[in-house]
Amino acid sequence: MGQKRYYTLVASLPALPPRLTTARTRRLPINRERLRERLRMLDPPDLEVIQQAEDFLEWHRQPVERTDGEVVAWHRKIVEGPYPRTLKEMVDERLSLRTLMAALRRRHLGRPAPAAGESWGVGPWVRHIEQHWGDPDFKLRPVFPFLPEVRGALERGDALEVERRVMDIAWRKLGHYGERDAFSFDAVLAYRFRWDILGRWLAFDATVAQAEFEALVREVIHEHIPVFAA
Numbered sequence: 001m002g003q004k005r006y007y008t009l010v011a012s013l014p015a016l017p018p019r020l021t022t023a024r025t026r027r028l029p030i031n032r033e034r035l036r037e038r039l040r041m042l043d044p045p046d047l048e049v050i051q052q053a054e055d056f057l058e059w060h061r062q063p064v065e066r067t068d069g070e071v072v073a074w075h076r077k078i079v080e081g082p083y084p085r086t087l088k089e090m091v092d093e094r095l096s097l098r099t100l101m102a103a104l105r106r107r108h109l110g111r112p113a114p115a116a117g118e119s120w121g122v123g124p125w126v127r128h129i130e131q132h133w134g135d136p137d138f139k140l141r142p143v144f145p146f147l148p149e150v151r152g153a154l155e156r157g158d159a160l161e162v163e164r165r166v167m168d169i170a171w172r173k174l175g176h177y178g179e180r181d182a183f184s185f186d187a188v189l190a191y192r193f194r195w196d197i198l199g200r201w202l203a204f205d206a207t208v209a210q211a212e213f214e215a216l217v218r219e220v221i222h223e224h225i226p227v228f229a230a
Contacts, residue, residue: 178191
């Protein structure tokens with residue numbers, strides 16, 4: 001699918017903050033219905049990709065309901081399916097980040113490295129993490145310099161800080177797509193992903209986050225939920 005130019009659409013979308021950590025807003029700059037109306041300016045094939053992205057985001061917001069095998073299967077469906085390269089990249093980045101967080105949480109709980117052949121994560125770093133389980137940052141600090149900070153927040157039991165850092169990392173990664181070409185479909189797709197992250201960021205409550213994190217820890221200890229749901 002060739003890159004189309006969407007000058008009118010992009011110009012109609014309210015600006016999102018450059019960094020989540022410095023965002024000075026308490027509400028989304030555009031609500032869901034108006035965003036959907038604007039996105040109808042897309043050509044049908046691109047609008048279909050947006051729908052696929054929204055399906056992924058809806059699925060991604062319900063991690064505890066997913067088994068490890070379902071996460072792996074969804075990842076395979078996207079990266080091996082007839083989807084645009086950019087959508088594959090965005091999904092791969094989100095699920096690879098979740099894999100890193102799942103590994104950190106699993107090890108923090110004192111659980112052993114995943115067994116050979118265990119379906120627990122996705123992305124290019126799964127085997128590397130397994131092989132370097134004993135290293136504080138899985139020997140991935142040069143690739144993911146944020147790992148020590150996230151690990152530190154996890155060790156302090158600061159659930160809100162962990163979630164905020166993960167969302168900010170995903171936010172910054174998505175920013176690169178708009179920088180490549182601000183009026184491309186890739187930029188529009190990145191906007192849709194970032195809009196979802198900003199909504200989660202604004203809705204996040206420290207008390208709720210801590211309660212959810214403590215419940216997650218209790219359930220993982222008793223092995224009632226899959227590790228990859230972290």
